Amino acid sequence: MKLRFTKMHGLGNDFVVIDATRLALELTPARVRAIADRHFGVGCDQLLVVEPATQAGVDFRYRIFNADGGEVEQCGNGARCFVRYVHDKGLTKQREIRVETRSGIITLCLRTDGLVTVDMGVPELAPAKVPFLSASDAVVQPLQVGALTLAITALSMGNPHAVQVVADVDGAAVAEQGPLIECHARFPARVNAGFMQVVGPHEVRLRVFERGAGETLACGTGACAAVVAGMLRGLLQSPVRVHTRGGELEIAWAGVGTPVLMTGPAVTVFEGEMELE
Numbered sequence: 001m002k003l004r005f006t007k008m009h010g011l012g013n014d015f016v017v018i019d020a021t022r023l024a025l026e027l028t029p030a031r032v033r034a035i036a037d038r039h040f041g042v043g044c045d046q047l048l049v050v051e052p053a054t055q056a057g058v059d060f061r062y063r064i065f066n067a068d069g070g071e072v073e074q075c076g077n078g079a080r081c082f083v084r085y086v087h088d089k090g091l092t093k094q095r096e097i098r099v100e101t102r103s104g105i106i107t108l109c110l111r112t113d114g115l116v117t118v119d120m121g122v123p124e125l126a127p128a129k130v131p132f133l134s135a136s137d138a139v140v141q142p143l144q145v146g147a148l149t150l151a152i153t154a155l156s157m158g159n160p161h162a163v164q165v166v167a168d169v170d171g172a173a174v175a176e177q178g179p180l181i182e183c184h185a186r187f188p189a190r191v192n193a194g195f196m197q198v199v200g201p202h203e204v205r206l207r208v209f210e211r212g213a214g215e216t217l218a219c220g221t222g223a224c225a226a227v228v229a230g231m232l233r234g235l236l237q238s239p240v241r242v243h244t245r246g247g248e249l250e251i252a253w254a255g256v257g258t259p260v261l262m263t264g265p266a267v268t269v270f271e272g273e274m275e276l277e
């Protein structure tokens with residue numbers, strides 16, 4: 001079957017976006033992997049699917065698939081691209097929309113300056129809800145990774161994150177530690193591994209080895225998780241500028257029990273059509 005798609009990115013975290021509001025699309029893990037493959041397919045970190053809402057008071061349903069074929073709960077950079085896509089495609093005239101994801105409803109706002117602000121919801125800190133196997137709910141917890149004992153903060157932005165503080169992101173062992181953290185037995189749903197360098201109380205540098213995609217140039221939920229972790233540790237104050245390899249995000253959080261607000265760009269690169277087996 002011929003499949004039309006739009007290639008987009010949020011700070012270099014790249015997506016194939018498909019409008020499934022008027023077509024029935026069966027996305028098996030094998031099909032997702034074929035689309036995401038950077039040599040034999042279109043290539044992307046995640047596949048984003050636009051579907052009609054299934055509940056009242058919501059504008060669309062938003063499905064997210066990692067390059068490894070797994071469907072996941074949330075994607076921050078993808079959410080910014082989502083609202084730009086549905087607005088530019090004329091699927092809505094609203095600049096603020098509510099979309100349902102596997103982890104709940106989020107609100108996306110396409111600003112007149114072209115940036116997008118997303119209410120990413122309230123972070124979940126209880127280990128069982130991350131999920132993270134731990135007898136403690138301490139903010140900083142030891143995690144044995146090979147011969148090292150890392151100090152991580154585990155939390156959920158709808159999807160699971162393990163954030164550690166490093167002295168210098170450029171020298172951080174992302175390639176070595178990332179896969180070991182991602183698949184660590186104490187994270188039964190696997191986890192996104194964040195490496196955060198604190199530059200000042202309102203500024204960090206961040207790299208993320210993403211669950212199901214490897215290191216990406218930026219991770220929106222990872223930036224939210226890093227700021228929440230840094231504020232809980234007493235290292236950061238809201239708002240925080242997060243420097244990723246792909247560019248900058250602004251993250252604001254008023255504290256436990258309140259939602260995290262993320263602001264950043266969303267870019268359309270090209271339109272295309274592919275043959276889908």
Ligand SMILES: N[C@H](CCC[C@H](N)C(=O)O)C(=O)O
Pocket residue numbers: 013045046066072073074075076077078159160192210211212213216218219220221222
């Ligand atoms: N790899 C993530 C999904 C994509 C998140 C990221 N691209 C973002 O911008 O938040 C996970 O498995 O939870």
